[in-house]
Amino acid sequence: MNTEISIDNLIKIVAADGKVKTGMDVYSTNGVLLLAKDVLVEKVKILEIIRDAGISSVPIDTAIDGCLWDDNGNLVKINSDELVHIPAFDAQNTARSVDLQTSDSIFPDMATNEIEMKLVEIEEIKKQAFLKYNKAKKSIKKVIADIKATGGRFDFDEVEANVSVLIEFLTVGDNPFSYLTQEIFSYDDYLYNHSINVCAIGTAVVNRFNTHFSNTVSNLLCDNRSDVDTPFEKKSEQQQNSFACYYPDELKDISLGFFLHDLGKVMVPDEILNKQSGLTKEEFIEVKKHSYEYGARLLEKNGIKNSMIKNIIYYHHAALYEREEKCYPLAIKHTQIPLYVRICKLADIYDAMTSKRCYKEAINPISVVTQLFRKYAKKDKILQYILHSFVKSIGIYPPGSILFLRNGQMAYVLDSKGPFVVPFTDEQENTLKSKPDPFIISASESDQAKMIDNRRSLKTPKDVYTILPSYIKRIIRNT
Ligand SMILES: [Fe+2]
Ligand SMILES: [Fe+2]
Numbered sequence: 344m345n346t347e348i349s350i351d352n353l354i355k356i357v358a359a360d361g362k363v364k365t366g367m368d369v370y371s372t373n374g375v376l377l378l379a380k381d382v383l384v385e386k387v388k389i390l391e392i393i394r395d396a397g398i399s400s401v402p403i404d405t406a407i408d409g410c411l412w413d414d415n416g417n418l419v420k421i422n423s424d425e426l427v428h429i430p431a432f433d434a435q436n437t438a439r440s441v442d443l444q445t446s447d448s449i450f451p452d453m454a455t456n457e458i459e460m461k462l463v464e465i466e467e468i469k470k471q472a473f474l475k476y477n478k479a480k481k482s483i484k485k486v487i488a489d490i491k492a493t494g495g496r497f498d499f500d501e502v503e504a505n506v507s508v509l510i511e512f513l514t515v516g517d518n519p520f521s522y523l524t525q526e527i528f529s530y531d532d533y534l535y536n537h538s539i540n541v542c543a544i545g546t547a548v549v550n551r552f553n554t555h556f557s558n559t560v561s562n563l564l565c566d567n568r569s570d571v572d573t574p575f576e577k578k579s580e581q582q583q584n585s586f587a588c589y590y591p592d593e594l595k596d597i598s599l600g601f602f603l604h605d606l607g608k609v610m611v612p613d614e615i616l617n618k619q620s621g622l623t624k625e626e627f628i629e630v631k632k633h634s635y636e637y638g639a640r641l642l643e644k645n646g647i648k649n650s651m652i653k654n655i656i657y658y659h660h661a662a663l664y665e666r667e668e669k670c671y672p673l674a675i676k677h678t679q680i681p682l683y684v685r686i687c688k689l690a691d692i693y694d695a696m697t698s699k700r701c702y703k704e705a706i707n708p709i710s711v712v713t714q715l716f717r718k719y720a721k722k723d724k725i726l727q728y729i730l731h732s733f734v735k736s737i738g739i740y741p742p743g744s745i746l747f748l749r750n751g752q753m754a755y756v757l758d759s760k761g762p763f764v765v766p767f768t769d770e771q772e773n774t775l776k777s778k779p780d781p782f783i784i785s786a787s788e789s790d791q792a793k794m795i796d797n798r799r800s801l802k803t804p805k806d807v808y809t810i811l812p813s814y815i816k817r818i819i820r821n822t
Pocket of ligand 2: 537
């Protein structure tokens with residue numbers, strides 16, 4: 344049931360230590376989201392902001408999840424803006440009793456609130472990421488259709504404009520596309536998805552590498568100065584001497600290169616690209632041409648002279664160490680491969696291995712990163728640094744995915760940092776009736792049972808939908 348309630352009344356309740364959840368989004372008159380529907384408001388400030396934005400009352404949708412609680416945890420019933428306090432015990436007999444009985448308490452505790460806030464954040468980023476992802480997909484689809492229709496021409500300026508929007512979104516947080524996990528990645532659209540994924544992963548890695556490189560060099564420059572006395576002077580020197588590996592325009596070109604890295608595949612026959620069995624020698628020669636021959640030809644045809652984009656397209660399959668097998672072209676030495684091309688190659692391998700294809704299942708991201716470390720980290724120091732940036736920036740446990748703990752419990756990832764998780768099943772994979780405290784899994788965790796079981800694959804929520812608790816199911820339904 345949707346009831347309007349005055350902001351002044353809400354402020355009174357919250358000021359007296361009550362809590363409120365609207366159950367629906369509250370927007371300003373010009374469309375800015377002021378309060379997301381599942382946020383539990385415990386501070387007056389946010390309500391004052393809403394009031395200052397010219398909103399005098401907000402809808403509370405009790406049919407969805409809207410609710411008011413007073414300072415004793417009693418449910419407050421709304422009757423034409425007249426507030427009736429119902430003791431917690433009696434509240435179970437009201438129309439909302441079904442919801443209340445399934446939640447662990449009428450008065451949400453801090454842990455529940457923390458989970459709710461994280462879930463709302465995941466839901467919002469997922470929605471945004473989904474929109475941006477589809478926009479980027481339209482762009483690469485158009486490029487490919489144009490190339491096929493015109494025999495090689497496409498609108499480079501349009502791609503540049505679209506990728507700029509994409510990069511802006513990608514650099515706001517930590518690889519927001521990781522929030523999409525593999526849910527929307529069907530193998531039918533592999534080439535389109537792959538272009539965006541390599542762009543997203545590569546951009547996150549190159550940005551992280553760049554920031555760390557800049558900080559390290561700045562610190563070195565500062566530490567080597569003997570005339571730096573005070574922390575204040577040290578800081579100003581540091582700012583002056585800050586030295587980035589790549590500058591903003593270069594980073595943009597690099598991301599654009601990541602997006603277009605496999606452009607030449609448009610000219611490889613579909614029956615070879617989608618072949619389910621192994622390729623013949625001749626077919627492999629044809630596939631190899633997508634980089635240094637077809638890709639190169641398309642750049643030339645469209646007058647694209649940018650050397651970074653060119654290097655990425657030409658060399659993203661080149662050897663990263665001496666005598667690395669199945670690499671091409673052979674005309675370049677591994678020591679000559681620029682850093683951003685190395686990042687592209689690793690992002691390319693990572694995405695290919697973690698994606699579902701018509702001839703193979705997706706591999707668990709943890710196993711892929713472990714394999715990359717085994718193969719490349721010892722070969723040279725730069726590759727080791729890139730792989731560290733890789734792990735830090737892509738987040739191996741994407742928010743919204745599901746992992747197994749060593750005790751057999753399944754846990755939902757709220758944040759890839761840590762990761763920060765909330766278990767939702769018992770050890771026999773039965774859904775828990777209450778929401779346990781979320782926790783960060785750290786390597787130094789003394790409770791071994793609560794460490795991640797890396798032998799078992801990560802799941803997507805869709806795979807285990809039937810055993811998800813309702814508070815997680817809701818996110819899947821809404822995104
Ligand atoms: Fe490629
Ligand atoms: Fe690729």
